[in-house]
Amino acid sequence: MSAPPPRPRAATAPQPIELRPPAERVSRRDFLRRTTQGATALAAITLLPRDLLHVPQIFSREDFELRHFVEMSPEEVTERVAYLEKLYRERFHNDQITIATIPAQDGVLWGYALNIGKCVGCRRCVKACVGENNQSRDPQIEWIRVLEMEKGSMDLEKSNHYYEHERVPDPDHYYMPVQCQQCENPPCVKVCPTQATWQEKDGIVVVDYNWCIGCRFCLAACPYWARRFNWTSPTYHEGGINPDMHYLGNRPRFKGTMEKCTFCIQRSRAGRYTACVEACPVGARKFGNLLDPESEIRKLIATKRVFRLKEELGTHPKFFYFFD
């Protein structure tokens, strides 16, 4: 994390309020004194801790929602989406912002394949993902982690997450990007105490950012370290927000809640490739419908040497690594 935690601003000192007793009648003086004392106490309460207690600062208004997404009626969803769209259009000065709620289609189960023989470790997928999914820039949140692996070893402990080379690929290493593996048996969903994260019919594991309590049980349970927590309020590039949003995907997130890769739900459900697939300069990334026998991904799985990360854990990832 780059920036040190922000320091609390010095609480505004309570302004001295003079208790100047009026000279006239006693009863009135008592009355006034009591009022002034009350006012002083009130002023002290409002002045002193305002910096910390100001509720909209602790919890922003947009994340106040009493219903879980799947419990909302279509009318409630429409109403909520309209409210959020208006709010975000004003905040980000962008009239193009729309928040889709496209549901999963029948007969679709998304799968992903990545050619580690081709990957050059350029991290363009990471950059594309950050822009597409409105990931926080301070602190930096990235859903894709590219590991620089030692040749001749699959040991993740020998991998380097923070490699910096003039040119990639480095001849002594190979590269293995890791992101949410969209498990068929996702441990994160199993452990979530409030059903705030769940698997959609098309296999995508999503989070209701308005329902997550931020216990981070899912982050501890994920064997692929694919989930990210908003340790503080996210910040975005000025003017860099992606206006094509999905309610369960790349809409702005909140402090204290979880987020993760959704196979670019706002794109995939609209019939487009994910941002990382489009950004890959060497065509190492493949994406498609596992239920369609004619799809590219099915053919790859059938013809290439395929493996899945930590397959022995029984999580059944729908993210396949392959090499030619």
Place this chain on the structure above:
Amino acid sequence: MKVLTFLAASIRIALTGSRRYYAWLLALLSITAVGFYYYLYQLRYGLFVTGLRDQVVWGSYIANFTFLVGVAAAAVMIVIPAYLYGYKDFKPVTLLGEMLASSALIMCIIYVMCDMGRPDRAWHLLPFIGRPNFPSSLLTWDVLVLCGYLFINMFIPGYMLYSRYHHREPNKKILLPFTYLSIPWAVSIHTVTAFIYCGMVSRPIWNTALMAPRFLATAFAAGPALIIIVVQIVRRYTPYGSPGDKFEIPDATLFRIANIVLVAMLISLFFTACEIFTVFYSASSHQAPLEYLYFGLHGHGILRPYIWLALMAMVIATILLMVPRTRKNLVTLNAACILLFAGIWTEKGMGLILPAFIPSPLGEVAEYWPSNPEVVISISIWALGALIFTMLAKIAIQIEVGGTTHPEEGHH
């Protein structure tokens, strides 16, 4: 109505006392207030102000939570001898044990709330109004068993004191079922807490069936050790448990509790040895976290000195408890209890939680150290726990020993 007068009297008792009592309350309250200020700071800026990050997601709060669940469960080690084996001299200790359990449980709940990113949404965990992921998520089980155990441990002493306050004999048919229920329930709270950790395939060091037994063994050592210390403090500053009192707690009773501590401690050390052998001999994927803990990994090893100190403290405490002469001497017994308590707090707190995150599932070694706000908040919750225990004990002692009863009913 009678319950209300009892509650009002209890609050009155808890809020009145000697100068020393007020000074003690004020001291604890000040520490709590500082912690509360830092908690507001944490709410405002998020958990970013802690030392936690995506690599190490749980730290000081969850470590203290885990340890305190054990302290709460340990009350059962007093209840079992008192009610199943009929050790009469244990009965006055049960009251303190139950109040200690209640205080520890309240601390547990506060620690969990402090660890939450969104405490304002804690109600999502509750049945009917929220959407608890029951029975799949162990955390929902934990909410259930912790609340249940808190209720039992508030109800039993509460009902006894209520009866005494209103000049009645407590109904054994109400009291005994709850007392017996508290025994398996105590085991359940620590088992469920252990299952939270050992059910995760992502963290090999936790993914062992030894977790729950080890939790119970350490709990049954640390909890009664704390009770031994607390009994002596109560005996010294209040009439409760003093020689000649109806509720006398003689030294002999403390030595008997020390026997329980010793057995639990030996089992616990045995479990630690089993774990160390299995992990290091087989040199499996479990090894890296324990290697980090005991020897350091890739030049990182903040915990190394602490875990060795903790192990040493536990071994010294065990020896002190094993030798009859040092066990039956209050000075050496207290030394053993303090060493053991600190040792288990380290081993089972940070020593259990942190290595699971180091290295991360993708092999990254990122260390954690609690930030200042986190340390202040953690300490202040201990102060708050002491405050709660003090007030609960004050109420109990005033009614049981001080003879504070309902003023009018008393004349009959």
